[in-house]
Amino acid sequence: LKRLHSPSAHDVGELAGVSQAAVSRAFTPGASIAEATRKRVVAAAQKLGYRPNLLARSLTMGRSGIVGIVMGNPRNIAFNAALQVLSSRLSKAGKHMLIFTTEDSDRAADVQVEDLLKYRVDALLLMSADLSPKLASRCQDAGIPVFFFNRFGGKTGGIVSVTGDYRNGGRKIAQHLVEQGYHRLAYMAGLKNAPADRERATALSGYLAKQKLPAAQIVTGHYQREGAMAAARAVLSQPLPPDAIFCGTDYMAIATIEVARFEFGLKIGRELGVIGFGDIEQASWRSFDLTTYSQPVSIMVQKVVDLLLEDRPVAHPERIVVPGELKCRKSTQRD
């Protein structure tokens, strides 16, 4: 289908009696143009419904103003909030977002990134998604900075990661559980070898070892509801089940609460402590009242956007850890 062609700078110039270049200047803040002609141009543009073609501008300027975003499994993070904040902060800076999602976050988001590169995005933001080292370095060659959000960038150079504080969170949680008198702990990882899970598990077992307490049993919930429920069932069916379960995400923790409560008839807090990670909206709902360590999504987004807008070339991989805090709620209250 043919597009009705929209007016160009040339058309506007004709109407205003100036050159096409003058029209361009009228729409370029800080360009050298007389106030009177600027006004005349703007009036003409108004009348014609002219909007500068950003594709053309991108082509000449060599920067698209577009940030490429790939979202992995959007369930693990306060996804809506993140997108909202991201969008508002970026558009305030005149940037726009070209978005992809990936079905399974296990595979690297290479296909999506390939497409993104064709649009000459100014930067790449991977939210809970991975990228192969090979493609990462191709981005670097192309001068496109890559940012990981809620994920580790790995060892490839020039990549910035912004994550929650898994280490401190894990330690704080361990401490809290022990203080509450729980002593047979289990850790439900998303994936056993996910860096975030490793850090949490390491912090947990480090604390337990220091207190001369028995190590925590480790299970895997695959970051999904069904997976978490299966893991919870398995753990709770054991002859000597744990008296507290620390889950790598709030989402899995909620599933665990439901299994414990409705399938095993356990009183949450009193008979089984459950603790999550992230402090998503549902954690504070009365039905769950989930103790958790917060992952301050807004701050994390802000951080990544700031770095992104700085537009400073990053030589070495950098990791930025945004601290959270322990939110004590009823799911780990003994009485």
Add this chain to the structure above:
Amino acid sequence: LKRLHSPSAHDVGELAGVSQAAVSRAFTPGASIAEATRKRVVAAAQKLGYRPNLLARSLTMGRSGIVGIVMGNPRNIAFNAALQVLSSRLSKAGKHMLIFTTEDSDRAADVQVEDLLKYRVDALLLMSADLSPKLASRCQDAGIPVFFFNRFGGKTGGIVSVTGDYRNGGRKIAQHLVEQGYHRLAYMAGLKNAPADRERATALSGYLAKQKLPAAQIVTGHYQREGAMAAARAVLSQPLPPDAIFCGTDYMAIATIEVARFEFGLKIGRELGVIGFGDIEQASWRSFDLTTYSQPVSIMVQKVVDLLLEDRPVAHPERIVVPGELKCRKSTQRD
């Protein structure tokens, strides 16, 4: 900062010993080019890390391949699922998504759409967001089709709306509640005058009138958790409270359940029926077990994408209603 310039078709042509035009043809499916030269070009491109610049292509072709998307209040719909489906379906068709969100869905998304138009998007998709008639008609003038998802397009021409079946849902819900023996009903609207709420409320009161039953009390939850909780409190504090509440969204219904259960000590189902609309993921969680009328997001997305890809000019406003079904769960079970 300067961008390291990426290789152009010209560079590739040089390496492969062909013209720049030949390079273009090598990357245009169906273009007239000898297989041998195509292979040579592709090899050269490979070596240089060449990717066709889609911005440039868009400029010459007059179509950007970009779909502009504005997301309003993302809480009311199974937002994640929708985005996931949308993304995968569109990228299968070689389309990409430029995304905006709007903080308050009350105001029209005009600012965002202005920006989108500057990128010469091929189509506009408003998800739970509004657009002023003025800007809508400007889109039409520019030949850009506008689609509303989960929202009515209003009377402006050339706009397609895809929505759930509020009318049938409202009727089915009314019928179900009455059959279960509830007889003092309340309807919690998002906004009193939102078209979706009107249709649901009308269907409900139509059914009640036909059955010669008393009309339902109507309250407003503003589509938000706090708003819904406040409305639920007000309704349940009355001397003669309703014995069932039909909420315009599952999200509000869940908030209502929590207020009724934890603040009023009511047994959900037995003492107070609660019913939602949409069938979001949480509705089926054991903690809520919420009866609801489904809004099949995947199908709705599929529908809107199909229409969008058809790329057929729409003369008159069209509305497509995707039927759902009643999901009977415990929240409206009397025994």
Add this chain to the structure above:
DNA sequence: CTGAAAGCGCTTACAG
């Protein structure tokens, strides 16, 4: 302050 002109990286008739 302003215009003519070159150039951004493509596509696509038009000749050959």
Add this chain to the structure above:
DNA sequence: CTGAAAGCGCTTACAG
């Protein structure tokens, strides 16, 4: 099947 050339709608030195 292939290349030279025009054109898509901008920006930006360069003269004036």
